[in-house]
Amino acid sequence: MSEKGNEMPEKFSILDFAKKKQNNEKIIMLTATDYSFAVLLDKSGVDAVLVGDSLGMVSLGYDNTIPVTMDEMIHHAKAVRRGIKNAFLIGDMPFMSYEASDEDAVKNAGRFLKEAYCGAVKLEGGIEIISRVKAIKEAGIPVLGHIGLTPQRISNIGGYKVQGRLPKDAEKLENDAKALEDAGCFAIIIECVPSDVTAKIKKSLKIPLIGIGAGQDTDGQILVLHDLIGLYDRFTPKFVKKYATLGDEIIKAVLTFKEEVEKGLFPSEGNSF
Numbered sequence: 001m002s003e004k005g006n007e008m009p010e011k012f013s014i015l016d017f018a019k020k021k022q023n024n025e026k027i028i029m030l031t032a033t034d035y036s037f038a039v040l041l042d043k044s045g046v047d048a049v050l051v052g053d054s055l056g057m058v059s060l061g062y063d064n065t066i067p068v069t070m071d072e073m074i075h076h077a078k079a080v081r082r083g084i085k086n087a088f089l090i091g092d093m094p095f096m097s098y099e100a101s102d103e104d105a106v107k108n109a110g111r112f113l114k115e116a117y118c119g120a121v122k123l124e125g126g127i128e129i130i131s132r133v134k135a136i137k138e139a140g141i142p143v144l145g146h147i148g149l150t151p152q153r154i155s156n157i158g159g160y161k162v163q164g165r166l167p168k169d170a171e172k173l174e175n176d177a178k179a180l181e182d183a184g185c186f187a188i189i190i191e192c193v194p195s196d197v198t199a200k201i202k203k204s205l206k207i208p209l210i211g212i213g214a215g216q217d218t219d220g221q222i223l224v225l226h227d228l229i230g231l232y233d234r235f236t237p238k239f240v241k242k243y244a245t246l247g248d249e250i251i252k253a254v255l256t257f258k259e260e261v262e263k264g265l266f267p268s269e270g271n272s273f
């Protein structure tokens, strides 16, 4: 028996998504791109960590997520895996890793489990990817859906815009969510959608709906970690709240280091042998 207050948090499993929804507890998710961030998120007790293809922008410096490859995703997912003990780990299927065929989808989804020991994969899209979701699920791999603003389809939707404003678009989102649930997704991320549309979709689902820029009426929230801690300076969506400004802190630390080296203050005797 461990001492009271000293217990390890329980590992978060796929079953806990449904359990938390049932208990009316919010599911807390964030993205991570490497080992150090993964350790910090795990220590903070987040429920699930997504190795999102947004790493293409925040870690690799691409303009968008389109160029991200499976090999890049696996490389980062393996690093994140090494830092996580308790959170549930999800790998994000990058653009063109599942579009061409069910076989591609299953093979690439399997890589996240076999090579990076992820517990599930995420796919962007609605009714048009149902056959992929079913094929991956039938191969024994849990699937997280992602509807609304789907950055891999940025060329089709004409930019990073709020989705589902018109009644016909909101209805399509609801149909997409229902189809993903019926195909076996264990949860769905909904991105950049008006709050009332999210609320209506949540009511129509049995599985958890996780929001990002989709209002309060969800079963949980996810953000890109680099946005939340102020580490990505190129673009900050309106729905992001910056809880820290680590970019500024890092610049301050580096400038102090530079000044101390130039003045001969670092290394001091205490930092020397």
Ligand code: KIV
Binding pocket: 031, 050, 051, 052, 053, 054, 055, 092, 146, 189, 212, 222, 223, 224
């Ligand atoms: O790639 C990503 O980080 C994502 C989240 C924004 C949901 O898809």
